[in-house]
Amino acid sequence: MNFNERLSGYITEIEDALKGYLPSQDCLYGDVIKAMSYSLLDAGKRLRPVLTLEFCRVCSGDYKNAMPFACALEMIHTYSLIHDDLPCLDNDDMRRGKPSCHKAFGEDMALLAGDSLLNLAFETALRDTADIPGAHLAAYTLAKASGIGGMIGGQVIGVQSEGKRIPMETLRKMHSQKTGALILAAAEMGCILGGNNEKDLAAAREYAVNLGIAFQIVDDILDVVGDQQLLGKPIGSDAANEKSTYVTLLGLEKAREYADLYTAKALDALEYFGEKADFMRELTKMLLKRNH
Numbered sequence: 001m002n003f004n005e006r007l008s009g010y011i012t013e014i015e016d017a018l019k020g021y022l023p024s025q026d027c028l029y030g031d032v033i034k035a036m037s038y039s040l041l042d043a044g045k046r047l048r049p050v051l052t053l054e055f056c057r058v059c060s061g062d063y064k065n066a067m068p069f070a071c072a073l074e075m076i077h078t079y080s081l082i083h084d085d086l087p088c089l090d091n092d093d094m095r096r097g098k099p100s101c102h103k104a105f106g107e108d109m110a111l112l113a114g115d116s117l118l119n120l121a122f123e124t125a126l127r128d129t130a131d132i133p134g135a136h137l138a139a140y141t142l143a144k145a146s147g148i149g150g151m152i153g154g155q156v157i158g159v160q161s162e163g164k165r166i167p168m169e170t171l172r173k174m175h176s177q178k179t180g181a182l183i184l185a186a187a188e189m190g191c192i193l194g195g196n197n198e199k200d201l202a203a204a205r206e207y208a209v210n211l212g213i214a215f216q217i218v219d220d221i222l223d224v225v226g227d228q229q230l231l232g233k234p235i236g237s238d239a240a241n242e243k244s245t246y247v248t249l250l251g252l253e254k255a256r257e258y259a260d261l262y263t264a265k266a267l268d269a270l271e272y273f274g275e276k277a278d279f280m281r282e283l284t285k286m287l288l289k290r291n292h
Contacts, residue, residue, distance in 0.1 A: 003282040010050045015041065016072050021124045024035040035113035036120070043096040047215075047287070048186040049074045051208070051280075055190025058276045059200045065132045066193045069142065072125040073186055076146050079117035080155075082110050090241060097127045097229075110113070118146075121173060134192040141192065145185035154178025163242040172213070172243055179219070180212030199272070207269035207280070214262035216232070217255055220245040223251065230292040263288045 018040055025033045049070030056066040084098040085090050085092040085108060093103050102110035125142060129135040144150060154177025161174065162225070187208035191201045222231060224247050225237045237246050246255045270277040 001018060001068055006279055007031065007283070010053055010154075011046050012047045013067070014046050014053075014070060014074065017067050018074065019077075021068075021071055021120065023120075029103070032109055032112045032116055035101055035109045036117055038104060039082050039095070039101045039113065040117065043098075044074070044078070046074065046284075048182055048250050049240065050283070051186035054188040054279055055187050056194040056282075057190075058280070059191050059194025059197065059204075061194030065129075066138075068124050068127070068129050069135075069138050069189050069193065070186075072121040072139075072142060073182060073189070075117045075121035075124065076142070076151075078184055079114040079121070080151060082114040082117070084155075086110060086130055088262055089155075090237065121146075132193065133244065134196050137196070138189040138192045141188050142184050148179035150177050150185075154181065158243070161244055164244065165248070166244045168249055171249060173248070175216045176209070176212065180209060181217045183212040183215065184208040188292065192201055203269055203272035207266050210262045210266035210269060211287070214259050214266060214284075217246045217259040217262065218288060218290065220247045221255055221259065221286040222255060223247075226292060242249075259288060 011184060012091060021038055022040070023033055024030075025037070027033075052066050052070040052073060053063040059061040066114075080096060083099045084090050085095055086102055092100055092182065094100060098104070100110070101113055105113065122139065122143070125135075125139045129139075146152070154174050157170065157174040158178055158291045161170065166174075187204040191197070194200070220238065223235055223245070227236050228235050240250075246258060250258060263284060270280055270284070273280075
């Protein structure tokens with residue numbers, strides 16, 4: 001199976017699984033489920049769940065056992081985007097090429113849709129997974145990465161840093177939590193569910209930390225020079241919100257050099273896995289050159 005076939009296959013399985021985990025809309029609170037579905041389904045790169053499934057496979061596990069955790073991770077990522085777009089935070093009107101959840105359903109329903117996806121994530125990760133080796137540790141890993149010591153902590157730093165020129169150390173800390181924590185959790189969960197070998201985990205962590213940095217730098221670059229139609233959201237939002245980014249601190253060309261550097265570090269970390277990591281090598285290179 002070549003790279004494109006495997007990636008397409010993973011995405012199709014993830015999409016189908018996500019649909020299966022969503023509750024029926026035929027109920028008194030169906031409106032919030034419609035809002036959840038609107039933001040969760042048929043959109044996004046599915047990078048994080050793909051990493052979870054692939055690391056499970058590379059670590060000799062059955063990737064299907066990792067599917068509930070991969071979907072839970074995507075639910076948490078989506079909830080964070082819904083909340084990020086709200087007027088009290090980034091106030092973005094577009095997401096993934098269509099109106100943001102709060103534009104389509106109202107601020108109240110968008111807030112509740114995000115809350116519901118966060119809770120559904122842990123229902124999904126903990127339902128019918130007790131017999132899967134490593135399930136408890138994988139769920140704990142996801143909870144920790146999503147909370148104040150992970151993604152939310154990074155978001156707090158981001159809010160506090162708006163309108164300020166923050167030092168590079170603070171920028172790195174912010175993105176290691178806001179963006180990097182879920183990417184790291186994706187790799188860790190895959191390894192845990194694939195066998196929980198400490199050497200595998202160490203290599204996966206090294207890979208994911210560097211991938212997370214490279215991914216964020218490319219995001220910052222695309223916010224300046226990207227194509228709005230391809231991105232599915234307005235460019236220039238970082239500047240409009242007076243956010244410090246890798247581009248504002250380093251300049252465009254230096255930021256590109258850093259993206260190359262951290263991508264190379266991520267690829268170096270994959271050497272531990274040998275030929276089994278060929279898919280992730282191609283994925284990593286694709287993410288560096290992405291236009292959305």
